[in-house]
Amino acid sequence: MKKRNLIFTYVPAVTGVLSLLFAFTACSSDSSSDDDASEEIEEETVTELHAAYAAFNSDATTIYLDGSNVVIETTGLPDHETVYWGEGNDLYLDEPDVQVTPSIMSSNNNATTITVDATPDLSGSTVDTALNTIGIAVSGASIFNDQEGAGALDQAAGSLDWTGAHIGPGVYHYHLEPKAFTNDDANLVGVLLDGVFLYGRQCDATGTYPTDLDASGGHTSTTQYTDGAEEYHYHIINELYSNTGSYIAFAGPYQGY
Template sequence: MKKGIKKIVPYSSFLALIFMSALACSGSDDSSASDEEEVSENEVVTELHAAFAAFNSDAVTVILSDDGTEVTIETTGFPDHTSIYWETDNALYIDEPGVSKTTQDTYIGGGQGEAASITVDATPDLTGATVATQLNTIGIAVSGASIFNDQEGAGDLDQAAGSLDWAGAHKGPGVYHYHLEPTPITSDDDSLVGILLDGVFIYGRQCRSTGTTPTDLDASGGHTSTTQYTDGEEEYHYHIINEVYAAGNYAYAPAYVLFAGPFQGY
């Protein structure tokens, strides 16, 4: 919802005022709706959403466009937590005997395509049709890593479940990315996880407004309520849906798919 964005100036209202002023100067008395021009419903945002303060500033850069209608989120792709996918001499490397790495020579910081960038509407459009997720990066997490959906290549995630580390992520060989609930960020709580391609933020399995698992989620795992970043105002956002991902060859249990879609904010 639009209430969560601070200092919103309706662009359509601004254009309407200009148009009415022009009519007044011309001396026209015709103010019928049929003579008014259609104006854009885009909204101008003058400052970034408060939730962006939770992102790892060592990896993530957030830029508001000059016209205040879009936000670009850029990341190095390097998460701020441990994983078997760091090189062995890195301070964040840990051994995870239950994980079958994608390749033994694949590690964070040692491959191509580490960085990721997405551009989203500053105010998500929640009035249109839903849109299915796609492969590759569908969002950026607060840690700096990418978010992927519940698919791997051309098939189900089961085929790659054994390569997922304790954070529900792997690298192979492009960006390090999460498929499952990223436990270094959230583990059955209300922490902010990241932002998705439609400009909607996603949180953990609990709801800050009630302190419990939400029961009013839509098919995407979304609902409208207050969060810790909306200053008492309600805003549409996603949660990790509280459903166990059944994969017998995943190294850790229980596990939850991070986001399967569809997007609601296009």
């Protein structure tokens, strides 16, 4: 009886040591296969940040890749003059004809973070824009659509500054062609929530107004940021909007969701 007990206690002890040894060898071989796995994942998700993002105001924005997404964090504070900076600010511009809202930049939280696809999905159906931020402009401020509150933009047109923007309520935002950085040209305006870039009324590919735009103002051609490659992008549509004497920045629908 005593001998059997010894055997029974001895066997688990031996297998315990053996499995420990096995675990050590397993660990050392695991470390190399782990490296292989992580390299494969990196190859799938790391994309170079699109060259157009270099045009964004680096004082206001922090832009980085997160897997297959691009994250854009912005203070929302643009690098151009407007009455909405408020008197005393270096970028304050006296605009006596603007029916200013009660808000000024310094007493308003303009910060926004958006996450967009690094490669927009252009195969799906269209999605309507909604109130609030529909994109971030190269200045760092938000882009809104053609609506104000529950109604058309006309009601708020008097409060828009020289570059088609105002505060209220919420962040400082552009509704119209932002003349501070695009004025009847092919300049980059910003990126919209579907990851598609928005350009001015003209196209870099032809040096004039594009004639093949879809309902969103989009088409596929080269741009100044694509190094000769064709890419789907939006333009500000070259049609005056209502009584504003200017052009809507983007009225939708999104094509890149």
